Amino acid sequence: MFKKVLHGLNQKKVKVFSLFLICSFLAWFLSNLSESYEARAKLTLNYRNLPDSLLLGKNSVNVMEAKLRTSGFQFLFYNFVKKRIDVDVSQVEYQNGRYVLTEDALKKQIDVQLSQNISLLDLDRSRLVVDLYQVASKEVPIKANLDLKFQQNFIMEGKPKITPYNVVVKGPESEIDTLDEIETELIQLTNLSSDFSKDAALVFPKGLDNSIFSVGRVTVSGKVVKFSEKVFETTITVVNPPDGYQVKTFPNSVTVLCKATVDRLKGISSADFEVQADYAQVNGNTKNTLLLTITKMPENVYDVRLSEKTVNFVLEQR
Template structure:
């Protein structure tokens, strides 16, 4: 019984001692953190106020090292949470092909962002080089890479719509000068019988590490309509006939097969077409055949095809 009581008292003493030891350590630690020290700290760099004529290079520094005079608490904070320093790029100077901030300019910017009880002693460099370069810009057309397979008797009604139809690229002149177009990622559409609209990514050429584009995606859309066929009988016009002669063709009219949407076919008549036979193409030969050509046809039709490409003729003196 006595042993148990003594054992309990010993355990209690150990706990009390440990508590006092912990409190003493914390008091010592806090006391030391309250003191002022000189040491180095790292800051994450954030560039701002970038002029339109300049772009930030891929090798731009994203951190800066500086020697500070501050309390232990503040250095502990910097160890755990790296602070951010904003760099005003509009104040850069250009010399010997490089952009840089002078030590005075950089210190002034940094001092304005540090707490009042923190002193900036020195930077890791007398000048701060910023990876900047002059930029050029141009608009590049977007071209769709589309494999479109329509159902039978369906057509693409009008042109393919790409939005945006161009992108603006900014970058070094030697990088963007050779760009002529930007292609979309391949898009395959099969068995299509209705309007479509698909968003696709843009595929940028390699080697444009310092260039930026205004868009990275585009929408490819098209109107799909059902088409039909209609036959028109159109008279033949002969041109370049020798003076004093008349040409009679056999037959004097030919048929044209026209493919268009059903609504469009209702609006078309034979007078919307013109078929010409050029007598001058014979150039004095004894041929009795003239080739036919469709010289006029209505807009918004899918296909116009002559049933016959040649016609026989007789040259008659008037």
């Protein structure tokens, strides 16, 4: 019984001693952290205010070291979270073919972004070389890469609408000078019978590593309408007949198949078409046939086809 009581008292003393030891260590640790120290800390650089004529290269310095004087608490914080510093690129100087931010300019920028209880003593470099290069700029049209399948008697009216319709490309002139257009990713739609609108990413060509683009996605839309067919009969006109002769064709008229919307077909007549046969194309050909060509057709139609591509003819002396 006595041994159990003694053992319990000893365990209690150990716990109390351990508690006082931990508290003493924490007090000593906090006291030391509150004192000022000189040490190096890593700063993460964030480049800002780039001039429109310059772009930031991939070899730019992203992290640098600075010698600071501050409390241990602050250094402990920097070990877990790196301090971000904004670098104003508009203050760079062009020296010997490179863009440079001098040590004085760099220190001023860093110093104003540090807390009042932090003193900047030194940097790990006498100047900061910023990887910048001159850029050209051009507007490039966007082309929709479409694979559309419509229901019977349906078709897209006009061209697809692309929003935005172009992209501004900035980069080295050697990279972008041959860039004429940029396509969207493939848009596949089937069984279409109504208007459509789809978002699509742009597919940027390879070899443009140092170029940037104003947009990466566009909206492609189109109006889908129902169409019908109608046949029109029009007279064949012969041009460039030989001197002293008259060219007669057999037959003297031809039918034209026109595809358009129902409302558009109501406003179309045979007078809106002109079909010609050019005698100058014979040029020694022994066959008594002439090639027919549509030289006039109405606007806003989807397809116009001749029922016959050639016509027979005879020459009659005047």
